[in-house]
Amino acid sequence: MGLLRLLVLAVLTSERGVAGGGEASGNSKEAILHHISSNVTFLIFQIHSQYQNTTISFYRTLLPNASETGTNRGLVSILRPEQSMCTWYLETLDAEPVHNVTVPLSYSERDPIPGGCNLEFDLGIDPDIYLEYNFFETTIKFAPANLGYARGTDPPLRDVGAGRDSRWKLQYDVYRYFLPENDLTEEVLLKHLQRMVRVSQVKANAVKVVILTADDKTTVSFSSLPGQGVIYNVIVWDPFLNTSAAYVPAHTFACSFKAVDGNCASLGRVSTKVFFTHFALLTPIKYDVHLILTAIAGSVVLGFLISSVTFFTPLGNLKVFRDDGVFWVTFSGIVILIPLVFMGCLRILNILTCGVMGSYSVVLAVDSYLYTSLSHITLNVLRRALNKDFHSTFTNLPFQTNDFITLAVWGMLAVSGITLQIRGERGQPFFSPHPYKLWNQSSLLRARTYYARMAPSHI
Numbered sequence: 001m002g003l004l005r006l007l008v009l010a011v012l013t014s015e016r017g018v019a020g021g022g023e024a025s026g027n028s029k030e031a032i033l034h035h036i037s038s039n040v041t042f043l044i045f046q047i048h049s050q051y052q053n054t055t056i057s058f059y060r061t062l063l064p065n066a067s068e069t070g071t072n073r074g075l076v077s078i079l080r081p082e083q084s085m086c087t088w089y090l091e092t093l094d095a096e097p098v099h100n101v102t103v104p105l106s107y108s109e110r111d112p113i114p115g116g117c118n119l120e121f122d123l124g125i126d127p128d129i130y131l132e133y134n135f136f137e138t139t140i141k142f143a144p145a146n147l148g149y150a151r152g153t154d155p156p157l158r159d160v161g162a163g164r165d166s167r168w169k170l171q172y173d174v175y176r177y178f179l180p181e182n183d184l185t186e187e188v189l190l191k192h193l194q195r196m197v198r199v200s201q202v203k204a205n206a207v208k209v210v211i212l213t214a215d216d217k218t219t220v221s222f223s224s225l226p227g228q229g230v231i232y233n234v235i236v237w238d239p240f241l242n243t244s245a246a247y248v249p250a251h252t253f254a255c256s257f258k259a260v261d262g263n264c265a266s267l268g269r270v271s272t273k274v275f276f277t278h279f280a281l282l283t284p285i286k287y288d289v290h291l292i293l294t295a296i297a298g299s300v301v302l303g304f305l306i307s308s309v310t311f312f313t314p315l316g317n318l319k320v321f322r323d324d325g326v327f328w329v330t331f332s333g334i335v336i337l338i339p340l341v342f343m344g345c346l347r348i349l350n351i352l353t354c355g356v357m358g359s360y361s362v363v364l365a366v367d368s369y370l371y372t373s374l375s376h377i378t379l380n381v382l383r384r385a386l387n388k389d390f391h392s393t394f395t396n397l398p399f400q401t402n403d404f405i406t407l408a409v410w411g412m413l414a415v416s417g418i419t420l421q422i423r424g425e426r427g428q429p430f431f432s433p434h435p436y437k438l439w440n441q442s443s444l445l446r447a448r449t450y451y452a453r454m455a456p457s458h459i
Protein backbone atom coordinates (compact mmCIF):
# COMPACT_ATOMS: atom_id res chain seq x y z
CA MET A 1 0.00 0.00 0.00
CA GLY A 2 1.34 3.42 -0.81
CA LEU A 3 0.12 6.91 -0.10
CA LEU A 4 -0.78 9.35 -2.78
CA ARG A 5 1.51 11.88 -1.21
CA LEU A 6 2.64 13.58 -4.37
CA LEU A 7 -0.59 13.40 -6.22
CA VAL A 8 -2.80 16.36 -6.56
CA LEU A 9 -6.30 16.24 -5.27
CA ALA A 10 -8.40 18.90 -6.84
CA VAL A 11 -11.80 19.58 -5.44
CA LEU A 12 -13.55 21.75 -7.97
CA THR A 13 -16.88 23.40 -7.82
CA SER A 14 -19.18 21.98 -10.40
CA GLU A 15 -21.90 23.94 -12.13
CA ARG A 16 -24.70 22.91 -9.81
CA GLY A 17 -27.13 20.45 -11.36
CA VAL A 18 -27.13 22.01 -14.81
CA ALA A 19 -26.70 18.84 -16.74
CA GLY A 20 -26.72 16.39 -13.90
CA GLY A 21 -30.38 15.85 -13.18
CA GLY A 22 -32.49 16.90 -10.25
CA GLU A 23 -30.68 15.12 -7.41
CA ALA A 24 -27.84 17.59 -7.07
CA SER A 25 -29.94 20.04 -5.09
CA GLY A 26 -27.59 21.04 -2.25
CA ASN A 27 -23.86 21.58 -2.29
CA SER A 28 -22.34 19.45 -5.01
CA LYS A 29 -18.56 19.14 -5.39
CA GLU A 30 -16.40 17.11 -7.66
CA ALA A 31 -13.20 15.45 -6.42
CA ILE A 32 -10.68 14.59 -9.10
CA LEU A 33 -7.51 12.59 -8.56
CA HIS A 34 -4.83 13.04 -11.25
CA HIS A 35 -1.57 11.23 -12.08
CA ILE A 36 -2.48 7.89 -10.59
CA SER A 37 0.56 5.60 -10.76
CA SER A 38 0.28 2.46 -12.89
CA ASN A 39 1.02 0.10 -10.00
CA VAL A 40 -2.15 1.28 -8.21
CA THR A 41 -5.05 -1.10 -8.92
CA PHE A 42 -7.78 0.30 -6.73
CA LEU A 43 -8.53 3.43 -4.74
CA ILE A 44 -10.68 4.06 -1.71
CA PHE A 45 -12.05 7.58 -1.50
CA GLN A 46 -13.81 8.50 1.72
CA ILE A 47 -15.64 11.44 3.29
CA HIS A 48 -16.28 11.91 7.01
CA SER A 49 -18.53 14.31 8.90
CA GLN A 50 -19.77 14.46 12.47
CA TYR A 51 -23.51 13.84 12.15
CA GLN A 52 -24.84 15.45 8.97
CA ASN A 53 -25.15 13.07 6.04
CA THR A 54 -23.01 13.49 2.99
CA THR A 55 -23.26 11.52 -0.23
CA ILE A 56 -20.35 10.20 -2.27
CA SER A 57 -21.11 8.98 -5.76
CA PHE A 58 -19.38 7.65 -8.88
CA TYR A 59 -21.74 9.64 -11.09
CA ARG A 60 -23.30 13.06 -10.98
CA THR A 61 -26.69 11.40 -10.97
CA LEU A 62 -27.23 9.49 -7.75
CA LEU A 63 -28.00 5.79 -8.13
CA PRO A 64 -28.47 3.55 -5.11
CA ASN A 65 -25.96 1.07 -6.56
CA ALA A 66 -23.31 3.71 -7.26
CA SER A 67 -23.40 6.03 -4.24
CA GLU A 68 -23.24 5.99 -0.44
CA THR A 69 -24.93 8.32 2.05
CA GLY A 70 -23.99 8.70 5.69
CA THR A 71 -21.41 10.23 8.03
CA ASN A 72 -18.46 7.90 7.33
CA ARG A 73 -18.72 6.78 3.74
CA GLY A 74 -16.31 5.64 1.06
CA LEU A 75 -16.20 4.05 -2.37
CA VAL A 76 -13.78 1.58 -3.91
CA SER A 77 -12.79 2.50 -7.46
CA ILE A 78 -11.34 -0.41 -9.41
CA LEU A 79 -9.03 1.09 -12.03
CA ARG A 80 -9.04 0.14 -15.70
CA PRO A 81 -5.74 -0.39 -17.57
CA GLU A 82 -4.19 2.97 -18.54
CA GLN A 83 -6.54 4.88 -16.24
CA SER A 84 -4.66 7.70 -14.50
CA MET A 85 -7.50 9.92 -13.34
CA CYS A 86 -10.52 9.26 -11.19
CA THR A 87 -13.56 11.38 -10.28
CA TRP A 88 -16.07 11.25 -7.43
CA TYR A 89 -19.05 13.46 -6.67
CA LEU A 90 -19.65 14.72 -3.14
CA GLU A 91 -22.75 16.42 -1.92
CA THR A 92 -25.08 17.07 0.96
CA LEU A 93 -28.77 17.79 1.21
CA ASP A 94 -28.11 20.38 3.92
CA ALA A 95 -28.36 24.01 2.88
CA GLU A 96 -24.91 24.80 4.29
CA PRO A 97 -21.73 22.89 3.36
CA VAL A 98 -21.01 20.19 5.94
CA HIS A 99 -17.74 20.30 7.87
CA ASN A 100 -15.88 17.29 6.46
CA VAL A 101 -12.59 15.58 5.70
CA THR A 102 -11.93 13.58 2.55
CA VAL A 103 -9.13 11.04 2.12
CA PRO A 104 -8.00 9.16 -1.00
CA LEU A 105 -6.02 5.94 -0.45
CA SER A 106 -4.28 3.83 -3.07
CA TYR A 107 -3.64 0.10 -3.04
CA SER A 108 -1.83 -2.35 -5.31
CA GLU A 109 -2.88 -5.69 -6.79
CA ARG A 110 -1.49 -7.72 -3.88
CA ASP A 111 -3.64 -5.88 -1.31
CA PRO A 112 -7.00 -7.35 -0.31
CA ILE A 113 -10.08 -5.31 -1.32
CA PRO A 114 -12.22 -4.27 1.68
CA GLY A 115 -15.85 -5.14 1.13
CA GLY A 116 -14.98 -6.91 -2.13
CA CYS A 117 -17.28 -9.78 -1.30
CA ASN A 118 -20.34 -7.77 -0.51
CA LEU A 119 -23.61 -9.63 -0.84
CA GLU A 120 -25.60 -7.67 1.70
CA PHE A 121 -25.45 -3.98 0.86
CA ASP A 122 -26.55 -2.15 -2.31
CA LEU A 123 -23.16 -1.30 -3.67
CA GLY A 124 -21.07 -3.86 -5.59
CA ILE A 125 -17.96 -3.38 -3.46
CA ASP A 126 -18.67 -1.80 -0.11
CA PRO A 127 -15.72 -0.78 2.12
CA ASP A 128 -17.95 0.89 4.74
CA ILE A 129 -18.53 -0.14 8.32
CA TYR A 130 -22.21 0.02 9.24
CA LEU A 131 -22.77 1.06 12.81
CA GLU A 132 -25.91 0.89 14.92
CA TYR A 133 -26.38 1.68 18.58
CA ASN A 134 -28.98 1.60 21.31
CA PHE A 135 -28.74 2.19 25.05
CA PHE A 136 -27.11 -1.19 25.61
CA GLU A 137 -24.83 -1.92 22.72
CA THR A 138 -23.16 -0.59 19.59
CA THR A 139 -22.89 -3.04 16.72
CA ILE A 140 -20.64 -2.76 13.71
CA LYS A 141 -21.13 -4.74 10.54
CA PHE A 142 -19.08 -4.90 7.35
CA ALA A 143 -18.93 -6.88 4.13
CA PRO A 144 -16.17 -9.52 3.78
CA ALA A 145 -13.14 -8.65 1.64
CA ASN A 146 -11.86 -10.22 -1.53
CA LEU A 147 -8.34 -10.76 -2.84
CA GLY A 148 -6.78 -8.04 -4.94
CA TYR A 149 -6.13 -8.51 -8.66
CA ALA A 150 -4.27 -6.84 -11.53
CA ARG A 151 -5.84 -4.13 -13.65
CA GLY A 152 -7.90 -5.43 -16.52
CA THR A 153 -8.22 -8.98 -15.17
CA ASP A 154 -11.34 -10.59 -13.76
CA PRO A 155 -11.85 -10.55 -9.98
CA PRO A 156 -11.09 -13.87 -8.22
CA LEU A 157 -14.20 -15.99 -7.87
CA ARG A 158 -15.78 -15.36 -4.51
CA ASP A 159 -16.57 -18.67 -2.99
CA VAL A 160 -14.45 -21.25 -4.75
CA GLY A 161 -12.23 -23.58 -2.73
CA ALA A 162 -10.49 -22.88 0.53
CA GLY A 163 -6.84 -22.89 -0.52
CA ARG A 164 -4.17 -20.23 -0.85
CA ASP A 165 -6.00 -18.34 -3.55
CA SER A 166 -9.28 -18.06 -1.81
CA ARG A 167 -10.69 -15.15 0.15
CA TRP A 168 -11.38 -17.63 2.97
CA LYS A 169 -7.82 -17.22 4.19
CA LEU A 170 -8.31 -13.52 4.91
CA GLN A 171 -8.31 -12.32 8.51
CA TYR A 172 -10.09 -9.27 9.96
CA ASP A 173 -8.66 -7.29 12.86
CA VAL A 174 -11.21 -5.03 14.53
CA TYR A 175 -9.71 -1.90 16.11
CA ARG A 176 -11.22 0.60 18.50
CA TYR A 177 -10.09 4.12 19.35
CA PHE A 178 -11.49 6.35 22.10
CA LEU A 179 -11.74 10.10 21.59
CA PRO A 180 -10.80 12.37 24.51
CA GLU A 181 -13.52 12.16 27.13
CA ASN A 182 -16.10 14.95 27.34
CA ASP A 183 -15.19 16.25 23.91
CA LEU A 184 -17.99 16.24 21.36
CA THR A 185 -16.57 18.87 19.04
CA GLU A 186 -16.39 18.48 15.29
CA GLU A 187 -12.76 19.63 15.06
CA VAL A 188 -11.48 17.04 17.49
CA LEU A 189 -13.50 14.25 15.90
CA LEU A 190 -12.33 15.04 12.38
CA LYS A 191 -8.72 15.36 13.53
CA HIS A 192 -8.81 11.98 15.25
CA LEU A 193 -10.70 10.31 12.40
CA GLN A 194 -7.75 11.07 10.15
CA ARG A 195 -5.60 8.93 12.46
CA MET A 196 -7.86 5.96 11.87
CA VAL A 197 -7.78 5.85 8.08
CA ARG A 198 -4.50 4.21 7.01
CA VAL A 199 -3.37 0.74 8.01
CA SER A 200 -0.16 1.88 9.72
CA GLN A 201 -1.96 4.64 11.67
CA VAL A 202 -4.73 2.37 12.83
CA LYS A 203 -2.20 -0.18 14.09
CA ALA A 204 -0.22 2.53 15.86
CA ASN A 205 -3.11 4.42 17.45
CA ALA A 206 -5.97 2.05 18.13
CA VAL A 207 -6.45 -1.05 20.26
CA LYS A 208 -7.09 -4.38 18.57
CA VAL A 209 -10.26 -5.74 20.12
CA VAL A 210 -10.91 -8.95 18.26
CA ILE A 211 -9.65 -11.00 15.32
CA LEU A 212 -12.22 -12.52 12.98
CA THR A 213 -11.56 -15.23 10.44
CA ALA A 214 -13.64 -15.96 7.36
CA ASP A 215 -15.69 -18.47 9.37
CA ASP A 216 -16.89 -15.78 11.78
CA LYS A 217 -19.76 -13.44 11.11
CA THR A 218 -18.50 -9.98 10.19
CA THR A 219 -20.41 -8.37 13.08
CA VAL A 220 -19.06 -7.25 16.45
CA SER A 221 -20.88 -5.71 19.44
CA PHE A 222 -19.54 -3.36 22.08
CA SER A 223 -21.22 -1.79 25.07
CA SER A 224 -22.61 1.68 24.29
CA LEU A 225 -21.03 4.66 26.02
CA PRO A 226 -23.42 7.59 25.52
CA GLY A 227 -21.46 10.81 25.17
CA GLN A 228 -18.10 9.09 24.62
CA GLY A 229 -16.70 9.31 21.09
CA VAL A 230 -15.46 6.00 19.70
CA ILE A 231 -13.98 5.25 16.27
CA TYR A 232 -13.95 1.73 14.87
CA ASN A 233 -11.99 0.37 11.97
CA VAL A 234 -11.27 -3.03 10.48
CA ILE A 235 -8.03 -4.10 8.84
CA VAL A 236 -8.17 -7.02 6.48
CA TRP A 237 -4.95 -9.01 6.31
CA ASP A 238 -3.78 -11.55 3.75
CA PRO A 239 -1.54 -13.97 5.69
CA PHE A 240 0.10 -15.46 2.58
CA LEU A 241 1.14 -12.20 0.93
CA ASN A 242 1.39 -10.32 4.24
CA THR A 243 -0.56 -7.39 2.82
CA SER A 244 -3.40 -5.47 4.42
CA ALA A 245 -6.00 -2.84 3.67
CA ALA A 246 -8.20 -0.70 5.90
CA TYR A 247 -11.96 -0.32 5.75
CA VAL A 248 -13.56 3.12 6.06
CA PRO A 249 -13.59 4.00 9.79
CA ALA A 250 -16.94 4.59 11.50
CA HIS A 251 -17.53 6.69 14.60
CA THR A 252 -20.28 7.10 17.17
CA PHE A 253 -21.06 9.04 20.32
CA ALA A 254 -23.99 6.70 21.07
CA CYS A 255 -26.28 9.72 21.23
CA SER A 256 -28.01 11.89 18.66
CA PHE A 257 -26.92 15.39 17.70
CA LYS A 258 -30.31 16.13 16.19
CA ALA A 259 -32.99 14.38 18.21
CA VAL A 260 -34.74 16.39 20.93
CA ASP A 261 -34.86 13.41 23.27
CA GLY A 262 -31.60 11.71 24.23
CA ASN A 263 -29.65 14.53 22.60
CA CYS A 264 -25.86 14.49 22.99
CA ALA A 265 -25.74 17.99 24.46
CA SER A 266 -28.49 17.50 27.03
CA LEU A 267 -27.49 13.94 27.68
CA GLY A 268 -29.29 12.76 30.78
CA ARG A 269 -26.26 11.15 32.32
CA VAL A 270 -26.81 7.45 32.69
CA SER A 271 -24.93 7.51 35.95
CA THR A 272 -27.53 9.83 37.42
CA LYS A 273 -29.96 7.02 36.85
CA VAL A 274 -27.63 4.52 38.51
CA PHE A 275 -27.21 6.96 41.37
CA PHE A 276 -30.93 7.10 41.95
CA THR A 277 -31.25 3.38 41.47
CA HIS A 278 -28.70 2.87 44.23
CA PHE A 279 -30.57 5.19 46.50
CA ALA A 280 -33.87 3.62 45.62
CA LEU A 281 -32.37 0.28 46.63
CA LEU A 282 -30.62 1.53 49.75
CA THR A 283 -33.25 3.83 51.21
CA PRO A 284 -35.78 1.23 52.34
CA ILE A 285 -32.91 -0.74 53.88
CA LYS A 286 -31.62 2.30 55.73
CA TYR A 287 -34.85 2.75 57.61
CA ASP A 288 -35.10 -0.89 58.44
CA VAL A 289 -34.47 -1.10 62.15
CA HIS A 290 -33.29 -4.65 62.13
CA LEU A 291 -29.54 -4.36 62.45
CA ILE A 292 -28.53 -7.77 61.15
CA LEU A 293 -30.68 -7.32 58.09
CA THR A 294 -29.06 -3.94 57.46
CA ALA A 295 -25.63 -5.47 57.79
CA ILE A 296 -26.43 -8.29 55.40
CA ALA A 297 -28.12 -6.05 52.87
CA GLY A 298 -25.23 -3.58 53.10
CA SER A 299 -22.69 -6.31 52.62
CA VAL A 300 -24.56 -7.68 49.62
CA VAL A 301 -24.40 -4.20 48.12
CA LEU A 302 -20.67 -4.11 48.91
CA GLY A 303 -20.32 -7.58 47.36
CA PHE A 304 -22.21 -6.37 44.30
CA LEU A 305 -19.84 -3.44 43.89
CA ILE A 306 -16.73 -5.57 44.42
CA SER A 307 -18.00 -8.14 41.97
CA SER A 308 -18.81 -5.41 39.42
CA VAL A 309 -15.32 -3.96 39.82
CA THR A 310 -13.84 -7.43 39.23
CA PHE A 311 -15.70 -7.75 35.95
CA PHE A 312 -14.85 -4.16 35.03
CA THR A 313 -11.15 -5.11 34.90
CA PRO A 314 -9.79 -6.92 31.80
CA LEU A 315 -10.70 -10.15 33.61
CA GLY A 316 -14.32 -9.50 32.64
CA ASN A 317 -13.50 -9.82 28.95
CA LEU A 318 -12.24 -13.40 29.26
CA LYS A 319 -13.99 -15.65 26.84
CA VAL A 320 -15.48 -17.93 29.54
CA PHE A 321 -17.51 -15.04 30.91
CA ARG A 322 -19.29 -14.54 27.61
CA ASP A 323 -21.38 -17.50 28.70
CA ASP A 324 -24.23 -16.08 30.77
CA GLY A 325 -24.29 -19.10 33.11
CA VAL A 326 -20.60 -18.86 34.01
CA PHE A 327 -20.86 -15.10 34.38
CA TRP A 328 -23.81 -15.05 36.78
CA VAL A 329 -22.54 -17.95 38.88
CA THR A 330 -19.15 -16.26 39.30
CA PHE A 331 -20.76 -12.90 39.87
CA SER A 332 -23.13 -14.14 42.58
CA GLY A 333 -20.30 -16.20 44.06
CA ILE A 334 -18.28 -13.05 44.69
CA VAL A 335 -21.37 -11.19 45.96
CA ILE A 336 -22.06 -13.90 48.54
CA LEU A 337 -18.41 -14.38 49.44
CA ILE A 338 -18.11 -10.88 50.91
CA PRO A 339 -20.82 -11.29 53.64
CA LEU A 340 -19.50 -14.78 54.40
CA VAL A 341 -15.94 -13.56 54.89
CA PHE A 342 -17.01 -10.71 57.16
CA MET A 343 -19.83 -12.49 58.96
CA GLY A 344 -17.68 -12.76 62.09
CA CYS A 345 -17.01 -9.04 62.27
CA LEU A 346 -20.12 -7.16 61.27
CA ARG A 347 -18.72 -3.87 62.50
CA ILE A 348 -15.83 -3.91 60.01
CA LEU A 349 -18.25 -4.99 57.31
CA ASN A 350 -20.52 -2.04 58.07
CA ILE A 351 -17.62 0.39 58.07
CA LEU A 352 -16.28 -0.97 54.79
CA THR A 353 -19.70 -0.82 53.17
CA CYS A 354 -20.28 2.76 54.27
CA GLY A 355 -16.79 3.86 53.24
CA VAL A 356 -16.76 2.24 49.80
CA MET A 357 -20.38 2.89 48.85
CA GLY A 358 -20.37 6.44 50.19
CA SER A 359 -17.31 7.34 48.17
CA TYR A 360 -18.69 5.58 45.08
CA SER A 361 -21.73 7.86 45.35
CA VAL A 362 -19.31 10.76 45.10
CA VAL A 363 -17.87 9.21 41.90
CA LEU A 364 -21.37 8.99 40.46
CA ALA A 365 -22.13 12.54 41.47
CA VAL A 366 -18.96 13.73 39.71
CA ASP A 367 -20.03 11.77 36.66
CA SER A 368 -23.27 13.71 36.49
CA TYR A 369 -21.19 16.68 35.42
CA LEU A 370 -18.17 15.10 33.73
CA TYR A 371 -18.04 11.85 31.83
CA THR A 372 -16.00 9.17 33.63
CA SER A 373 -15.85 5.49 32.83
CA LEU A 374 -16.21 4.51 36.48
CA SER A 375 -19.98 4.87 36.46
CA HIS A 376 -20.07 2.03 33.97
CA ILE A 377 -18.77 -0.35 36.65
CA THR A 378 -22.27 -1.01 37.90
CA LEU A 379 -24.05 0.00 34.70
CA ASN A 380 -22.49 -2.85 32.72
CA VAL A 381 -23.91 -5.39 35.15
CA LEU A 382 -27.35 -3.78 35.09
CA ARG A 383 -27.23 -3.79 31.29
CA ARG A 384 -26.29 -7.42 31.22
CA ALA A 385 -29.16 -8.26 33.53
CA LEU A 386 -31.60 -6.33 31.36
CA ASN A 387 -30.42 -7.32 27.89
CA LYS A 388 -30.12 -10.93 26.86
CA ASP A 389 -27.77 -10.17 23.95
CA PHE A 390 -25.32 -8.24 26.08
CA HIS A 391 -23.11 -11.27 26.80
CA SER A 392 -21.43 -11.08 23.39
CA THR A 393 -20.43 -7.42 23.67
CA PHE A 394 -17.00 -6.10 24.48
CA THR A 395 -17.26 -4.00 27.59
CA ASN A 396 -13.87 -2.45 28.22
CA LEU A 397 -13.86 1.30 28.44
CA PRO A 398 -11.58 4.27 27.93
CA PHE A 399 -9.37 5.03 30.92
CA GLN A 400 -8.18 8.59 30.61
CA THR A 401 -6.98 11.38 32.90
CA ASN A 402 -10.43 12.04 34.36
CA ASP A 403 -10.80 8.41 35.24
CA PHE A 404 -7.43 8.23 37.00
CA ILE A 405 -8.27 11.35 38.99
CA THR A 406 -11.72 10.07 39.92
CA LEU A 407 -10.30 6.67 40.83
CA ALA A 408 -7.71 8.34 43.07
CA VAL A 409 -10.41 10.48 44.71
CA TRP A 410 -12.59 7.43 45.21
CA GLY A 411 -9.70 5.54 46.82
CA MET A 412 -8.76 8.46 49.07
CA LEU A 413 -12.34 9.08 50.19
CA ALA A 414 -12.90 5.41 50.87
CA VAL A 415 -9.67 4.98 52.84
CA SER A 416 -10.08 8.19 54.85
CA GLY A 417 -13.74 7.46 55.50
CA ILE A 418 -12.94 3.99 56.75
CA THR A 419 -10.03 5.19 58.90
CA LEU A 420 -12.10 7.95 60.46
CA GLN A 421 -14.90 5.58 61.24
CA ILE A 422 -12.61 3.00 62.80
CA ARG A 423 -10.97 5.67 64.95
CA GLY A 424 -14.26 7.21 65.91
CA GLU A 425 -15.80 3.92 66.85
CA ARG A 426 -12.89 2.63 68.86
CA GLY A 427 -14.22 1.77 72.32
CA GLN A 428 -17.80 2.37 71.23
CA PRO A 429 -20.38 -0.36 71.52
CA PHE A 430 -20.78 -2.95 68.80
CA PHE A 431 -23.61 -1.15 67.00
CA SER A 432 -24.86 2.29 67.75
CA PRO A 433 -27.38 1.71 70.55
CA HIS A 434 -31.04 2.56 70.48
CA PRO A 435 -31.63 6.34 70.70
CA TYR A 436 -33.64 6.01 73.93
CA LYS A 437 -30.74 4.19 75.60
CA LEU A 438 -28.41 6.96 74.53
CA TRP A 439 -30.73 9.59 75.85
CA ASN A 440 -31.21 7.65 79.09
CA GLN A 441 -27.45 7.26 79.45
CA SER A 442 -26.79 10.91 78.87
CA SER A 443 -29.52 11.98 81.23
CA LEU A 444 -28.03 9.60 83.74
CA LEU A 445 -24.63 11.21 83.20
CA ARG A 446 -26.10 14.66 83.60
CA ALA A 447 -27.79 13.54 86.74
CA ARG A 448 -24.52 12.09 88.04
CA THR A 449 -22.55 15.28 87.42
CA TYR A 450 -25.34 17.28 88.98
CA TYR A 451 -25.30 15.14 92.11
CA ALA A 452 -21.50 15.14 92.12
CA ARG A 453 -21.44 18.92 92.24
CA MET A 454 -24.03 18.85 94.94
CA ALA A 455 -21.93 16.38 96.87
CA PRO A 456 -20.75 17.67 100.25
CA SER A 457 -17.02 17.61 99.33
CA HIS A 458 -17.64 20.52 96.88
CA ILE A 459 -19.33 22.72 99.28
Ligand SMILES: *[C@@H]1O[C@H](CO)[C@@H](O)[C@H](O)[C@H]1NC(C)=O
Pocket residue numbers: 001002003037039040041106107108
Ligand atom coordinates in the same frame (compact mmCIF):
# COMPACT_ATOMS: atom_id res chain seq x y z
C1 LIG B 1 3.98 2.21 -6.77
O1 LIG B 1 5.36 2.29 -7.00
C2 LIG B 1 6.00 3.39 -6.36
C3 LIG B 1 7.44 3.43 -6.80
O2 LIG B 1 7.85 2.25 -7.32
C4 LIG B 1 5.88 3.21 -4.85
O3 LIG B 1 6.48 4.29 -4.18
C5 LIG B 1 4.41 3.14 -4.48
O4 LIG B 1 4.30 2.88 -3.09
C6 LIG B 1 3.74 2.04 -5.28
N1 LIG B 1 2.30 2.11 -5.00
C7 LIG B 1 1.62 1.08 -4.56
C8 LIG B 1 0.18 1.28 -4.33
O5 LIG B 1 2.15 -0.02 -4.38
Ligand SMILES: *[C@@H]1O[C@H](CO)[C@@H](O)[C@H](O)[C@H]1NC(C)=O
Pocket residue numbers: 063065066124
Ligand atom coordinates in the same frame (compact mmCIF):
# COMPACT_ATOMS: atom_id res chain seq x y z
C1 LIG C 1 -27.21 0.26 -11.22
O1 LIG C 1 -28.59 0.28 -11.46
C2 LIG C 1 -28.94 0.75 -12.77
C3 LIG C 1 -30.44 0.80 -12.86
O2 LIG C 1 -31.05 0.80 -11.62
C4 LIG C 1 -28.34 -0.20 -13.80
O3 LIG C 1 -28.64 0.27 -15.09
C5 LIG C 1 -26.84 -0.26 -13.62
O4 LIG C 1 -26.28 -1.22 -14.49
C6 LIG C 1 -26.48 -0.65 -12.19
N1 LIG C 1 -25.05 -0.51 -12.03
C7 LIG C 1 -24.32 -1.42 -11.42
C8 LIG C 1 -22.86 -1.13 -11.31
O5 LIG C 1 -24.80 -2.43 -10.92
Ligand SMILES: *[C@@H]1O[C@H](CO)[C@@H](O)[C@H](O)[C@H]1NC(C)=O
Pocket residue numbers: 051052053069070258
Ligand atom coordinates in the same frame (compact mmCIF):
# COMPACT_ATOMS: atom_id res chain seq x y z
C1 LIG D 1 -28.61 9.82 6.99
O1 LIG D 1 -28.75 8.78 6.05
C2 LIG D 1 -29.24 7.59 6.59
C3 LIG D 1 -29.19 6.54 5.50
O2 LIG D 1 -29.43 7.07 4.25
C4 LIG D 1 -30.66 7.82 7.10
O3 LIG D 1 -31.17 6.62 7.66
C5 LIG D 1 -30.59 8.90 8.18
O4 LIG D 1 -31.88 9.20 8.64
C6 LIG D 1 -29.95 10.14 7.63
N1 LIG D 1 -29.72 11.06 8.75
C7 LIG D 1 -29.95 12.37 8.65
C8 LIG D 1 -29.63 13.16 9.86
O5 LIG D 1 -30.38 12.86 7.63
Ligand SMILES: *[C@@H]1O[C@H](CO)[C@@H](O)[C@H](O)[C@H]1NC(C)=O
Pocket residue numbers: 027029054055090091092096097098099100101
Ligand atom coordinates in the same frame (compact mmCIF):
# COMPACT_ATOMS: atom_id res chain seq x y z
C1 LIG E 1 -16.54 19.61 2.57
O1 LIG E 1 -15.79 20.70 3.05
C2 LIG E 1 -15.43 21.66 2.06
C3 LIG E 1 -14.60 22.73 2.71
O2 LIG E 1 -13.58 22.16 3.46
C4 LIG E 1 -16.67 22.25 1.44
O3 LIG E 1 -16.29 23.13 0.39
C5 LIG E 1 -17.53 21.13 0.87
O4 LIG E 1 -18.74 21.69 0.37
C6 LIG E 1 -17.84 20.12 1.92
N1 LIG E 1 -18.54 19.01 1.33
C7 LIG E 1 -19.82 18.76 1.57
C8 LIG E 1 -20.40 17.57 0.90
O5 LIG E 1 -20.49 19.44 2.32
Ligand SMILES: *[C@@H]1O[C@H](CO)[C@@H](O)[C@H](O)[C@H]1NC(C)=O
Pocket residue numbers: 242
Ligand atom coordinates in the same frame (compact mmCIF):
# COMPACT_ATOMS: atom_id res chain seq x y z
C1 LIG F 1 4.43 -8.26 7.34
O1 LIG F 1 4.44 -6.89 7.02
C2 LIG F 1 4.66 -6.03 8.11
C3 LIG F 1 4.58 -4.61 7.64
O2 LIG F 1 3.82 -4.47 6.52
C4 LIG F 1 6.02 -6.34 8.75
O3 LIG F 1 6.17 -5.53 9.89
C5 LIG F 1 6.07 -7.78 9.14
O4 LIG F 1 7.36 -8.09 9.64
C6 LIG F 1 5.76 -8.66 7.96
N1 LIG F 1 5.71 -10.06 8.38
C7 LIG F 1 6.33 -11.04 7.73
C8 LIG F 1 6.17 -12.40 8.29
O5 LIG F 1 6.97 -10.82 6.71
Ligand SMILES: *[C@@H]1O[C@H](CO)[C@@H](O)[C@H](O)[C@H]1NC(C)=O
Pocket residue numbers: 436437440441444
Ligand atom coordinates in the same frame (compact mmCIF):
# COMPACT_ATOMS: atom_id res chain seq x y z
C1 LIG G 1 -32.71 4.32 82.04
O1 LIG G 1 -31.90 4.66 83.16
C2 LIG G 1 -32.42 4.24 84.44
C3 LIG G 1 -31.53 4.82 85.50
O2 LIG G 1 -30.23 4.28 85.45
C4 LIG G 1 -32.48 2.72 84.49
O3 LIG G 1 -32.97 2.30 85.70
C5 LIG G 1 -33.35 2.24 83.36
O4 LIG G 1 -33.33 0.83 83.32
C6 LIG G 1 -32.87 2.78 82.04
N1 LIG G 1 -33.80 2.43 80.97
C7 LIG G 1 -33.44 1.80 79.86
C8 LIG G 1 -34.52 1.49 78.91
O5 LIG G 1 -32.27 1.52 79.60
